[in-house]
Amino acid sequence: MTQVSSRNTVSVGRVLVHLLPAVLLFALFAAVGILHVTSRVLVVDMGYRLSKAESEGRSLTRENDRLKLELATLKAPARLEKLAREQLGMMMPPGSAVMSLEPELPGVRRKGKGEARKPAGLRVAERENAR
Amino acid sequence: MRDLKAARVPETNTRWLRLRVMLMGGLFLGLLAVAFGRAVYLQVYEQDKLRELAQDQYVRQIDIPARRGDIFDRRGTPLAQSVEVDSIWADPSMLQDVRKAARALAKALKLGAQDAEELQARLQRGKRFAWVKRQAKPQEVEAVKALSLAGMGFTKEPKRFYPQRELAAQVMGVVGTDGRGLEGLELAFNDELSGQNSSLSGFRDAKGRKLLMQGTLDPIEREGASVTLTLDRHLQYVAEKALVRAVEESKAVAGTVVVLDPKTGELLALANAPGFNPNTPGSAQQEALRNRAALDAFEPGSTTKAFVIAAALEEKALKPEDVFFCENGAWRIGRYTINDTHSYAWLSAKGILQVSSNICAAKVGQVLGRERLVAYYHAFGFAERTGLSLPGEGKGIIPFPKAEVALATQSFGQGMTATAVQIAAGYGALANEGVLMRPYLVSKVVDPDGVVLLENRPVEVRRVVSSKVARQVVGMLESVVAKEGTAPKAAMQEYRVAGKTGTAEKADPVARGYSDKRIASFVGVVPADNPRAVILVVVDEPKTDVYGGLVAAPAFKEIATAAMAHLAVPSSRTISPEVAVAPVAPPVAAKAPLTPKPTPERPTVAVQEGEGSGTVRVPDVQGQVGREAVVKLLASALEPQLLGSGRVVSQTPAAGVLVDKGARVTLELATRP
Numbered sequence: 001m002t003q004v005s006s007r008n009t010v011s012v013g014r015v016l017v018h019l020l021p022a023v024l025l026f027a028l029f030a031a032v033g034i035l036h037v038t039s040r041v042l043v044v045d046m047g048y049r050l051s052k053a054e055s056e057g058r059s060l061t062r063e064n065d066r067l068k069l070e071l072a073t074l075k076a077p078a079r080l081e082k083l084a085r086e087q088l089g090m091m092m093p094p095g096s097a098v099m100s101l102e103p104e105l106p107g108v109r110r111k112g113k114g115e116a117r118k119p120a121g122l123r124v125a126e127r128e129n130a131r
Numbered sequence: 132m133r134d135l136k137a138a139r140v141p142e143t144n145t146r147w148l149r150l151r152v153m154l155m156g157g158l159f160l161g162l163l164a165v166a167f168g169r170a171v172y173l174q175v176y177e178q179d180k181l182r183e184l185a186q187d188q189y190v191r192q193i194d195i196p197a198r199r200g201d202i203f204d205r206r207g208t209p210l211a212q213s214v215e216v217d218s219i220w221a222d223p224s225m226l227q228d229v230r231k232a233a234r235a236l237a238k239a240l241k242l243g244a245q246d247a248e249e250l251q252a253r254l255q256r257g258k259r260f261a262w263v264k265r266q267a268k269p270q271e272v273e274a275v276k277a278l279s280l281a282g283m284g285f286t287k288e289p290k291r292f293y294p295q296r297e298l299a300a301q302v303m304g305v306v307g308t309d310g311r312g313l314e315g316l317e318l319a320f321n322d323e324l325s326g327q328n329s330s331l332s333g334f335r336d337a338k339g340r341k342l343l344m345q346g347t348l349d350p351i352e353r354e355g356a357s358v359t360l361t362l363d364r365h366l367q368y369v370a371e372k373a374l375v376r377a378v379e380e381s382k383a384v385a386g387t388v389v390v391l392d393p394k395t396g397e398l399l400a401l402a403n404a405p406g407f408n409p410n411t412p413g414s415a416q417q418e419a420l421r422n423r424a425a426l427d428a429f430e431p432g433s434t435t436k437a438f439v440i441a442a443a444l445e446e447k448a449l450k451p452e453d454v455f456f457c458e459n460g461a462w463r464i465g466r467y468t469i470n471d472t473h474s475y476a477w478l479s480a481k482g483i484l485q486v487s488s489n490i491c492a493a494k495v496g497q498v499l500g501r502e503r504l505v506a507y508y509h510a511f512g513f514a515e516r517t518g519l520s521l522p523g524e525g526k527g528i529i530p531f532p533k534a535e536v537a538l539a540t541q542s543f544g545q546g547m548t549a550t551a552v553q554i555a556a557g558y559g560a561l562a563n564e565g566v567l568m569r570p571y572l573v574s575k576v577v578d579p580d581g582v583v584l585l586e587n588r589p590v591e592v593r594r595v596v597s598s599k600v601a602r603q604v605v606g607m608l609e610s611v612v613a614k615e616g617t618a619p620k621a622a623m624q625e626y627r628v629a630g631k632t633g634t635a636e637k638a639d640p641v642a643r644g645y646s647d648k649r650i651a652s653f654v655g656v657v658p659a660d661n662p663r664a665v666i667l668v669v670v671d672e673p674k675t676d677v678y679g680g681l682v683a684a685p686a687f688k689e690i691a692t693a694a695m696a697h698l699a700v701p702s703s704r705t706i707s708p709e710v711a712v713a714p715v716a717p718p719v720a721a722k723a724p725l726t727p728k729p730t731p732e733r734p735t736v737a738v739q740e741g742e743g744s745g746t747v748r749v750p751d752v753q754g755q756v757g758r759e760a761v762v763k764l765l766a767s768a769l770e771p772q773l774l775g776s777g778r779v780v781s782q783t784p785a786a787g788v789l790v791d792k793g794a795r796v797t798l799e800l801a802t803r804p
Contacts, residue, residue, distance in 0.1 A: 047342040051333060058215075062287070065198075065214045072209045072294030077368040098696035099761045101771060 196289055197326030199310060200355030202303060204364040210295055211303050215287040217272045219263040223254045225282025232280055239274035240264055265308055266290040297406040299367050301422035305412040314420055316358065319522050323576050323584055326355030356584055359575040361397035366390050369693040370400040377686035378404045381673035387424040387551045389667040390694060393559035395589040396568030428525040428548035432635025434654050435544035436492045438557055440480050441604045442507035443499045445596040451603060454479050455491040462490045464536045469493055485610040487617050487632060489543045496542025501532050504541060510595045511557040512567050513549050519572045525550040544635060555667040558654050562662035565601035567592040605629045609659050618680035621655055621687050625702040626695055630655030632679035648672045653683035657691045658703040664694050749796055751786030752779050757800050768792045777802035
């Protein structure tokens with residue numbers, strides 16, 4: 001009996017050992033399969049999100065374009081002039097009303113020392129007084 | 132087991148069995164090989180074709196229309212933009228009652244009777260697809276959605292908008308419903324502006340949702356190039372306004388304004404009247420779509436006299452002090468009589484231009500000779516296309532004047548044709564010290580990814596006359612706007628103006644002669660001492676008055692005034708400071724120059740040639756309007772620097788401080804809260 005049982009246990013172990021590669025292989029295949037399916041699901045999901053984001057991007061671009069157009073329309077000179085004339089009582093300046101000054105060129109320092117003569121703090125005080 | 136043992140016994144049987152096994156094995160192997168071969172064939176050789184077939188069944192191409200590029204003015208203000216708007220379509224097979232649906236749609240879209248009929252016909256004709264309204268307004272889309280009809284669809288289509296409306300409409304041109312340029316720059320740069328239509332491949336699932344599998348394209352890739360023009364929106368606006376007024380006041384049929392920078396050849400404005408709104412090009416008359424300024428050649432009239440005089444001076448055929456006999460107003464050449472509007476006896480070159488004598492101009496032409504006259508006209512850029520990159524640009528004709536009378540008439544601008552841009556460019560050459568610059572309208576075409584497809588820079592075409600002659604002629608032209616000249620209405624207070632009027636007779640194509648219709652024009656150069664702009668105003672068939680000095684010159688002045696202010700051109704005449712140079716004894720304030728509290732009420736002090744001659748006292752400009760403050764500082768030989776706008780809230784250095792002449796005074800300005 002003992003002989004039989006020991007032979008039996010040995011045989012079960014042996015069977016298991018024999019089956020192990022098959023089990024591992026199966027597990028491997030299953031894992032790969034699950035991974036593949038998961039990745040496919042993720043890709044599809046990503047595809048949906050992508051198309052959603054793309055259409056959202058397009059609608060935002062469209063909205064942006066529309067707003068830019070509206071801004072340009074509102075700033076059209078004909079409209080501005082009408083508003084300035086009718087609501088604000090303004091007019092086109094006659095030639096004498098426009099004074100042109102030398103352009104301010106960056107990096108070109110003039111000889112004028114006027115600014116240097118004053119301490120900076122005074123300007124602030126002056127401004128406060130003026131208000 | 133026993134069977135097997137039994138079967139093993141006969142030797143022949145075993146051999147037969149082995150053969151059978153091998154045969155079967157071979158058969159199966161063969162079949163396997165065939166299957167494998169087939170698989171290889173399908174997977175390797177037929178792969179592309181089969182994939183296409185499969186994709187046809189489940190992959191959808193999602194078309195993405197390209198976004199048409201924008202058109203900007205020189206300062207980046209958009210003149211033409213594209214926006215995607217809804218287009219409404221219908222699937223007629225899903226409509227229960229086409230006629231009823233058509234009626235409901237027509238009502239929702241507020242269509243006229245004829246349009247409604249057309250809509251119904253479209254719906255009845257189409258099986259699965261029919262446009263209801265392309266590029267509909269948002270309200271119309273809402274109205275159609277409110278009908279909740281089955282089988283309605285909405286797609287996005289790009290539509291061209293012109294936010295500045297009529298501004299430079301003829302230059303821009305027109306775009307058709309399908310997004311193709313039909314006129315003007317839209318046509319000339321259609322390829323660059325259109326961009327690439329692209330499509331994405333993706334799946335469409337059972338619910339009709341989009342499923343992208345490849346990632347999206349960079350939106351930059353499907354955008355058209357943007358075109359930047361040399362036009363200045365403000366000048367264009369001012370020019371159009373002045374032109375429309377001139378055309379209306381003189382009851383003329385049309386008009387043109389060209390504003391050109393003589394030093395670079397850039398076209399700052401190109402205005403045409405009558406105008407149209409390019410947002411609704413269908414309502415415009417075909418005539419209004421024409422960009423006359425660049426396309427139409429006409430007989431320019433007396434404005435060309437300046438070129439004849441310049442040529443004669445350059446060729447030394449004429450000296451500035453030479454005088455010509457003007458035949459007292461009528462001169463017979465063969466069968467023809469040439470007339471002046473007033474009779475003159477003897478005129479110098481300057482006088483010829485000032486009073487615009489046809490007879491004397493003809494005599495100058497005779498002195499110059501046929502060949503040289505034509506050669507100089509060509510040198511000034513006439514009879515050749517300026518290359519504005521506008522389709523159908525006019526060229527003008529300078530026929531060789533065989534007859535004596537043709538030589539005479541061509542000397543005062545009849546019997547030849549030119550476009551407005553050519554005339555302006557010719558005057559640009561005179562204003563630019565005799566060097567003709569190529570006029571251009573498009574400064575840049577840039578791809579959205581920053582690649583410059585086209586860039587125009589100032590190009591010298593040729594030196595036409597010496598700078599001395601050019602300056603002489605411009606000097607002579609200054610007399611035209613004097614009181615005795617033909618265009619005193621063009622004179623400006625702050626700037627020296629050199630100009631020339633033109634009143635050309637229009638040829639009558641039917642009667643083969645000249646009609647009583649006129650083209651009145653004025654071309655001016657401002658400021659004459661350092662030209663910054665050449666402005667040409669042409670008014671076609673004015674009815675009230677026909678003379679350029681009366682019809683076109685006021686418009687010129689209006690445009691020039693705005694242009695000089697806009698281009699920040701310093702006044703030709705030094706500002707005569709009424710407030711200036713009154714050496715007053717230093718007042719109380721001067722004794723405490725560092726007073727920190729200058730009161731705005733204190734009487735303002737102009738210039739105080741104080742202690743040293745090289746120093747001045749800073750005047751008090753607190754609380755004053757920017758302009759007054761600037762005038763006062765300039766009068767004190769100080770250099771104002773402005774920050775902000777409005778009234779002066781602070782000045783550095785403070786009032787009363789002694790500074791060197793020419794020192795900079797910084798003014799901070801603010802509008803009142």
